[in-house]
Amino acid sequence: MEAKQVLFTDVNTQTWIEEVLLNAESHSEFSADPNWSIYKKQLHGGQSEGVDLIEIDNGALRLSLLPTRGMGVWKGSYQEIPLGWDSPVKAPVNPAFINLSERGGLGWLSGFNELVCRCGLISNGPPGQDTAGNPIESDLTLHGRIANTPAHYVSVELDPRDGGWIRITGKMEEGMLFGSHFLLESTLETQLGSAEFAIHDRVTNLGPVTAESELLYHINVGSPFLEAGAQFEIPFAEMAPRDSRAAEGMAGFNTYLGPTTDYAEQAYYFKPICDDNGYTPALLSDKKGGLGFLVNFKQGDLPCFTLWKNTQTESAGYVTGLEPGINFPNFRAIEREQGRLKNLSPGSSYQTEIQISILNNSDSVDEIRQKITKLSEKSESIIHDEPHAQFS
Numbered sequence: 001m002e003a004k005q006v007l008f009t010d011v012n013t014q015t016w017i018e019e020v021l022l023n024a025e026s027h028s029e030f031s032a033d034p035n036w037s038i039y040k041k042q043l044h045g046g047q048s049e050g051v052d053l054i055e056i057d058n059g060a061l062r063l064s065l066l067p068t069r070g071m072g073v074w075k076g077s078y079q080e081i082p083l084g085w086d087s088p089v090k091a092p093v094n095p096a097f098i099n100l101s102e103r104g105g106l107g108w109l110s111g112f113n114e115l116v117c118r119c120g121l122i123s124n125g126p127p128g129q130d131t132a133g134n135p136i137e138s139d140l141t142l143h144g145r146i147a148n149t150p151a152h153y154v155s156v157e158l159d160p161r162d163g164g165w166i167r168i169t170g171k172m173e174e175g176m177l178f179g180s181h182f183l184l185e186s187t188l189e190t191q192l193g194s195a196e197f198a199i200h201d202r203v204t205n206l207g208p209v210t211a212e213s214e215l216l217y218h219i220n221v222g223s224p225f226l227e228a229g230a231q232f233e234i235p236f237a238e239m240a241p242r243d244s245r246a247a248e249g250m251a252g253f254n255t256y257l258g259p260t261t262d263y264a265e266q267a268y269y270f271k272p273i274c275d276d277n278g279y280t281p282a283l284l285s286d287k288k289g290g291l292g293f294l295v296n297f298k299q300g301d302l303p304c305f306t307l308w309k310n311t312q313t314e315s316a317g318y319v320t321g322l323e324p325g326i327n328f329p330n331f332r333a334i335e336r337e338q339g340r341l342k343n344l345s346p347g348s349s350y351q352t353e354i355q356i357s358i359l360n361n362s363d364s365v366d367e368i369r370q371k372i373t374k375l376s377e378k379s380e381s382i383i384h385d386e387p388h389a390q391f392s
Contacts, residue, residue, distance in 0.1 A: 001029065003159035008040055009052070009067065011152040018042050022156065031164040035059035036192050038156060038166065047097045052154075056166060059193045061358070066092050066114070067151040071170040071186045073116040078195050078358040081291070085222030085319040087113035095148035100141040108142040116356070119143035120215040121174050121182045121203055125329040132333060133212055136179045140332060144214070146184060149174050164192035173206070181207035182344075196357040203351075205344035213342040214335065216306070216325030217354055221284055221293050226320050228258030229287030232307060233368075235273040235280065235375035240384035240391040242267040242306075242330075249309070250385050256320065259313045268307045269328050269391040273375050274299035279355075281372055282322050285365050292359030294368055297324040301352045304328045304340065324354060330392050338390070 004027065008017050023037040024030075036059050043051040053074075054065040063076040063083075074092055075084035093111035100107040105127025123130070124143045131138055151170035159165040167189040175181030183204045190197040205211050232254045241247040246266040253268050272280040280299040285292040297305075306329055308321030323329070327340040335341055342350055359365050384391075 001160045003157050003161075004030065006156040006158070007154075008054075008156065009151060009154040022158070027158055030158040030160050031192055033059055033164065033192055036164070036166070038168075043092060046091065047093045048091045050094050050096070051092045053092065054154075054168060056168070056190065058166060058190045061190060061195055061197065063188070063190070063197060065168060065188060067154045067170050068092070068094060069111065069114070070118055070147045070149050070172055070184075071151055071188070072114040072118065072147055073188070074114050076115060079360065081224065081358060081360060083221075083293075083358070084115040085113075085220050085226075085317065086314060087317050087319070088315070089113040095150060098148050100145065100148065101139075105139075105141040108147070111148060114147075114218075115220055116199070117147040117218050117220075118184075118215060119147065119218055119325075119329065121146045121184060121213050122180050123332045124214045124216050124325070124327070125331050125335070128331055130332045132336060134179060136176075143218070143329070146172065146174055162191070166190055166192070175206065180211040180213075181205070182211070182213060195360070196355060198353065198355040201352045202349050203342075203344075204349035205346055208346055210343055210345045212332075212336070213344055213350075214325075214327045214332065215342075215352065216323055216327065216329055217297075217302075219295055219322045219354075219356070220319050221322065222319050225284050225286055225291055225293045226256060226311075226318065227286055228256065230256040231285050231287075231289075232256070232283070232320070233285075233372045234270055234282040234305060234307075235372050236270040236305070236381055237273055237379060238382040238384070239268060239270045240388040241386065242269055242392045243387055247386050250383075253307070256309065257311045259318045260311050261313055263310070263312045266309045267329075268309075270305040270307065271303070272299050272305045273378065275371070275375060280305070280324075281368055282324070283365070283368050283372065284320065284322060285359075285369075288362075289365050289369075290362045292365040292368060293322075294357040294359055295322045295324065296355040296357070298353040301350065302326060302354070326350070326352070328391060334392070
């Protein structure tokens with residue numbers, strides 16, 4: 001049986017559906033499973049006014065997707081296990097209400113509450129003035145603009161093969177006259193009844209000249225995976241703390257505190273090791289090892305990994321970030337010096353892939369831990385106790 005396409009948004013043809021429900025009743029030919037659904041609506045009120053929300057239910061895994069916010073994944077759940085974190089920013093914020101330049105270039109934080117959001121495409125990392133490169137883009141803001149760029153095209157594919165797949169594709173353009181011009185094409189897919197979803201992205205330079213690009217996936221996890229005694233594991237060849245603050249926690253960089261008053265964030269940079277298929281597993285597990293949040297990523301396309309620890313109090317935003325990227329989230333000038341920027345000629349592109357899986361029992365957590373241990377044994381892991389010039 002052929003896959004079926006349903007168009008939600010297309011600015012070029014002025015197509016836009018405000019509210020629609022796709023399920024077993026409307027598309028019985030897709031799957032006999034009565035538990036799946038896709039519900040698209042628009043939010044109203046406050047700073048959420050005008051935000052498009054797509055709620056995906058594969059029968060076990062639920063995800064809330066935000067086309068208005070760069071196709072970010074706001075939150076989710078798997079068999080009643082919540083996915084995401086409790087940000088001080090409670091509801092999705094329309095980018096129209098975000099001033100990225102406010103508070104010294106930290107305005108990005110005014111809308112930050114997603115489970116998965118992207119940082120890029122021109123730059124990510126801290127704000128500042130980068131005098132190299134295109135002068136019209138010298139004033140950089142925190143983590144770039146793509147997370148606050150609405151999709152101009154959104155479609156759904158219902159593929160009945162192999163038990164049934166839901167795929168949602170969005171397209172965003174980030175560009176301006178005399179500046180860089182990128183197209184991000186993103187597809188989120190999940191199989192019916194599974195505990196997994198994947199994101200496949202392609203970034204293309206639509207501009208007339210070679211342009212620099214950065215991209216990092218800010219994957220943010222809180223309770224119940226994150227708690228006092230939670231563990232982080234990844235196979236790596238080399239790692240270092242980002243700065244002196246992170247160096248203070250090197251003795252326990254892979255374990256977590258509970259919610260801590262006045263905690264200052266720490267970040268650690270890794271050069272990951274991949275398996276024979278080219279994927280690197282990064283695992284966060286609770287203290288008992290009965291729950292796991294697993295990020296698999298294509299290491300050849302995402303050669304850098306950042307662990308962000310932000311174990312503030314719950315009300316301040318108790319969260320950790322598992323962040324594969326094509327670069328580390330340093331200031332763009334540093335990443336240029338280290339040769340980690342993507343230089344895309346006109347019409348060229350690069351692709352990335354991440355997979356997120358929820359592990360809800362100790363056997364599945366142990367299996368991934370054993371895999372990480374075996375991968376780590378392939379070569380010596382170099383650990384720098386202080387910031388290293390190769391990383392930051």
